Amino acid sequence: MVKTSSKLRWEVIAGVLVLLTLAMFLVPRLDGMVMGNDTNTILIRASIKEAGGFDKRSIEVNAGEKITFDIYSMDMTHSFIINDDRLESDVDTGPIHTGEHGTVEVVFDEPGEYIFRCGVYCSDLHGAMTGKITVL
Amino acid sequence: MAKINKFRRGNIIFILIILMLLLAPLGISYFIISGQAQKVLRAFELSDEDGEARVIEITASQFQFNPNVIHVDLGEKIIFRVTSTDVMHGFYIDGKDVFAEVPPGETVEIGPLQFNQPGKFKIRCAITCGPLHPFMIADLIVEPDYTLFVFVALTVLTAITVLLYVKTKGREDRILGINRKVKIDVLKRVRIIGPLLKRVLQWRGIHFVLILPNLLFFMLIFATGFFGNPTGNKNFSIAVVWILWFALIEFMIIFASRTWCTMCPLPAVGEWIARRRFIGVHNVRKWFSLNKKWPKSLDNMWIGALSFLVMSLMILWLVTRPVVSAILFLILIVMGTVLYLIVPARHFCRSICPAGAYIGYHSNESIFEVRSRSKAICDAHPGKECIRGSPKGYGCPWKLYPGGNQENTYCGQCYECLKNCPLDNMTIKARMIGEDLPEKAIRTKNNYDESWMGFIRFSLVIFYTLAFFGPYWFLKDWGNMGNAYGANLASINLLTPTMGGFQKWLNWALLVSFVALIAFPAIFYGFSWLARKAAKVKDIPTKDMFGAYSYVLAPFGLTLWIGFAITLILVNWAYPVNAFSDPFGWGWNLFGFKFDWYPIFPHLIPFIQLPLILLGLALAINFTYIISLKFFNGRKPAFRSTAVMTVLYTGSALLFVYLIG
């Protein structure tokens, strides 16, 4: 038959390539790899409360360990603050603009529950943009 | 040989004229303006040594500055006191090195600043404060506004010059002094590149290879649009599509006609399934398709034009909410696929796709075309492989007769005809902008689909400019349905429109549709009527002149869109670039770069846009004259009617000049 008509091999390769483009939907799974898996660094993504607030709202850490909080602002300028008498000083990342990271290191000595919140007005429900850290 | 020489000469003249058109206004106006500014400033320096700075109070809130048009005097010292009434905003002024933060509820003093260049500048929010942040803009007008004055003068001058040119030297085959009929057969005449290009385009895999990367991006667009950051400018699906792609398309039209359609993944899936092949030609010509016929009544640009309009009515959501964009593309790809499985041809692209419609409409301005070398050979060749197909390729999937094709509108550049033709009679040609536009305008009678596409595109470049870069918040608020939230799939409920929001959108929708579908066409019709009266001809109905003249909006509109595209890129280039490093907007940095947002030469943007407007205006006037010559076969009536239409074109150009200058 005519040589220029289809060759099965190439069709199969092309088909596989097309199916591989679907792998783009797996890219979100790389999140852990891309952002690193350091157990003492906690990545929290911050959105306005209407869209979910902090993506981690309940966190467990061990007393006495040095924890790094890495806050990423998704949509608005947010911040990350903990005001608690049990801590030596207040925790405050300062304003973190959209698309930026802000980090702060904290050592929790006393077990118990601590509340963290956003310190920069970001939406109507800003006051409800909180989360809880349980220190074991 | 003689022909080629002529082309070379024409080419050089053409390039020179384009360069002059682009650079002269830029140079002249900048010169005059800065000269004037210096004079005035010197006067100020004498009288205003330690003058007190004026304080201007501005409030910033999602997503506007108030007041949104601010007038200051040339050389005046200004302190801006900016107060945010809600979230964190930024404050940036074109051409000034100011990036200020305005925290919620606080007041920040910026200045004193002195403004030494007259004209219109944009105050922009510099910190992402929500989905519409890129549109948070106010106008700062430094008076006396010589820039606007010079721009207006240049516009009028251009119109008069071109009118004088057509009156004295205008000829049917010349556009702005260049022979518009010379073409060059790229595949045969251009050394090295020509034969290479021919090899590549006749390779069966080329289509697939071009589509594949775009399909990959498309999947990424779905993934990011549905699951990525709800804020548009931090999300691949918005930043890359609506800034990079949207802008690039306008350039691609000029240089490569419908080349986007060569690589578009939207109809590809359906095409592959229907052919049962990705690359090759099916041996048995049986389509995996219902093989229905496309209804004749739908075989035009009406649906495409309207779908572009509808898309534009949603534009403020589309370009700011990833999930809305993802849903649009999902609808388009499903439609493209399903339609191919019903009618095995590119009818989705021909008649429905909003992008296909406007790309096709403007592609007649391209310097690129796929045509037959000799129409005589085609006429003497009943085999017509280009229509029916051959073992080397498919028959034209766009349902054209490639050998006899005379316009770019519906040629999707799939290059099947290049592969099919056994006589090697199909080729790519380089040509003059709008080479066959007047002929097309005359030929198309009693079909107004493309006319309305023209009105819609022309009106919408003005609305887009207003919505993206204008100071008037109410307009954006209308289009945005008064909604303050970004959204992906998880937070889509935030987009539930309120009654009030819907009413706002109705204002926007009615305004835009009224202007694009009724007001502008009506004015255009009025002018066509006047033009007919001025030409003193009886035998040509106004509607024919109206239809034919409307085609000059294709080059005119395209230059305006290119101006818009340049602004889009210069101001917001950082968003798409960063989106490659962090497609989901989750704080990744895949490639190790992350640029801060800053516009490039923002204070010079009007000077880049103006030459494009003038070029469009000049083309419009000259094409009108050529069309009139074809109508009346007399220079006098042709000139008279052209003069009447020029008034309308100049008015439209001035409106745009007013928005930018």
Added chain:
Amino acid sequence: MKGNISILNISGAFEKYYWSEIDEKVISKHVVSEPLIDLIDHIDKAINAGLEKRGECAYSGSVLLSLVLEGTGRKYSYNIDETNDLYKEGKALAGDVWDALVDGLSLVRIKKQVIGSLWNDYLRRNQKKRSGE
């Protein structure tokens, strides 16, 4: 006669555009009729796939043309008469073959008949040429 496939015109066209274009001195029986055999296979497939006769026979004209071009190692024909002749003859022959197949003639028989008469024609024409020398 039913199922009689006339190859007279085809052999004329082949003489002009196919056999004479092949570089080798001696052409085998297989090569002489190769394009036609492929064409007949193509038509058989088309019938089995339930395609419509008119469109498919016209397409067969193009198939024959590209088979001949391929057989003679060319990418294009720059000769419009060649394309038109081969197209026309291919189309006509395809119609005959189609009818024969539909009438129940077996594929093998048709091929045999075509190969046979084409070979005879080829020999006759070449003999004439040789004796004319």
